[in-house]
Amino acid sequence: MAPAVFFPRGPGKTIAEIADLIxxxxxxxxxxxxxxxxxxxxxxxxxxxxxxFDNIRYVEGLxxxxxxxxxxxxxxxxxxxxxxxxxxxxxxxxxxxxxxxRTLFPSALAPASVLGGTGISDRAFVDPDAELEDGVTVxxxxxxxPGVEIxxxxxxxxxxxxxxxxxIGRDCRIGANVSLSHTLLGNRVLIHPGVSCGQDGFGYVAGxxxxxxxxxxxxxxxxxxxxxxxxxxxxxxxxxxxxxxxxTKIDNQVQIAHNVVIGRHxxxxxxxxxxxxxxxxxxxxxxxxSGVNGHVTVGDGAQIAAxxxxxxxxxxxxxxxxxxxxxxxxxxxxxxxxxELAKKRRSxxxxxx
Numbered sequence: 001m002a003p004a005v006f007f008p009r010g011p012g013k014t015i016a017e018i019a020d021l022i023x024x025x026x027x028x029x030x031x032x033x034x035x036x037x038x039x040x041x042x043x044x045x046x047x048x049x050x051x052x053f054d055n056i057r058y059v060e061g062l063x064x065x066x067x068x069x070x071x072x073x074x075x076x077x078x079x080x081x082x083x084x085x086x087x088x089x090x091x092x093x094x095x096x097x098x099x100x101x102r103t104l105f106p107s108a109l110a111p112a113s114v115l116g117g118t119g120i121s122d123r124a125f126v127d128p129d130a131e132l133e134d135g136v137t138v139x140x141x142x143x144x145x146p147g148v149e150i151x152x153x154x155x156x157x158x159x160x161x162x163x164x165x166x167x168i169g170r171d172c173r174i175g176a177n178v179s180l181s182h183t184l185l186g187n188r189v190l191i192h193p194g195v196s197c198g199q200d201g202f203g204y205v206a207g208x209x210x211x212x213x214x215x216x217x218x219x220x221x222x223x224x225x226x227x228x229x230x231x232x233x234x235x236x237x238x239x240x241x242x243x244x245x246x247x248t249k250i251d252n253q254v255q256i257a258h259n260v261v262i263g264r265h266x267x268x269x270x271x272x273x274x275x276x277x278x279x280x281x282x283x284x285x286x287x288x289x290s291g292v293n294g295h296v297t298v299g300d301g302a303q304i305a306a307x308x309x310x311x312x313x314x315x316x317x318x319x320x321x322x323x324x325x326x327x328x329x330x331x332x333x334x335x336x337x338x339x340e341l342a343k344k345r346r347s348x349x350x351x352x353x
Contacts, residue, residue: 007105012037015069015086022096029086036069039101050100054093071096110190111173114158115139182236186224194231201235201258
C-alpha cells in the first residue's frame with residue numbers, strides 16, 4: 001500500500017529564499033541554496049524539512065533534531081544546533097514558521113473540494129431560481145435552494161445544504177455537510193465540515209401552560225475573512241441579527257446563540273459557549289471551554305482564560321479568568337490564598353495527631 005500523503009511536497013524553497021521570506025538572519029548554513037520541501041516538528045524533521053524552536057522545554061529536541069533548517073526566536077538565537085542543520089534567527093519563530101508553512105503548502109490553507117472537481121456536479125441539486133456566478137463549484141449531493149446567490153470561486157462541498165435566500169460571497173469554502181439558512185456570508189469565508197448556521201435560537205417564555213416558543217426572525221451575518229471550525233453552531237437572531245465581524249477565527253464545536261455580536265479579528269477557541277445577546281468587541285480572545293453569560297459585553301482586546309465563566313461585563317483590554325471570571329491578578333491571589341490555607345489545615349491536622 002502506498003503511503004497516505006494528503007499534502008504532497010512541491011519544489012520547496014532554498015534556505016536563502018526562506019530567510020528573505022521571513023526576514024531572518026542566517027546564522028549557520030554551509031549551503032544557502034539547499035532546498036527545503038517540508039515542515040515538521042523538531043523530533044520528526046528530516047534533512048529536507050524546516051522546523052522551529054521557541055520554547056526552552058524542547059531544548060533536547062533541538063540538540064538532536066535532524067532537520068535541514070531550524071528557525072530560532074531571537075531570545076534563543078545563540079543556542080547550538082546540530083552540525084549540518086542551518087539556523088535562521090527571526091524575531092518571532094512561530095510567526096516565521098507559519099509563513100513558511102503557508103508558502104510550502106498553500107493547498108492546506110482552506111478546505112478543498114471533497115471530490116476534487118470543478119463546476120456543478122450533475123448529482124447536485126441547484127434550484128433554477130438560484131444565481132451562481134461563473135467559477136462556482138457545487139459537488140455531488142449538495143442542495144442549493146431558491147433565491148440563493150453564490151459568488152465566483154466559491155466551493156460548496158458534498159452534502160452541503162444552502163437554504164432559500166442565503167447569499168455567499170466570492171472565494172468562500174463551504175465544507176461537507178454544512179447547513180446554512182437565513183445567512184449572509186462575505187468574501188473568503190471558510191466554513192469547515194458539519195457547521196450549522198442560521199437555525200433558530202433557544203428562546204422560550206414560561207407561562208401557566210408551560211414553555212411557549214418565541215419566534216426568531218433575525219439573520220446571521222458573517223463578514224469577510226471569517227473562519228468557522230467544524231461542528232460549530234451559530235443561531236440566527238431573534239429580533240436582530242447575529243453578527244460575526246471580519247477576520248474573526250472560531251474553533252471547532254463552539255456554540256454562538258441568537259443576537260450575539262462578535263467584533264473583528266476575535267479568536268474563540270473550542271467548546272466556548274456564547275449566550276444570547278452577548279457582545280464581544282474587536283480583538284477579543286476567549287480560551288477553550290469558557291462560557292459568556294447572556295447580555296454581557298466583553299470589551300475590545302480583552303482576554304478570557306480557558307475554562308472560565310464570564311458573568312458580568314469585562315472592560316476593554318482586561319485579562320480575566322476563573323469561575324466566576326475576574327481580573328487575572330485577583331484570581332491568582334485567591335488561588336494562592338486558598339492553597340496556603342489548605343497547607344495550614346493539613347499541617348494543623350498532623351500536629352493534632
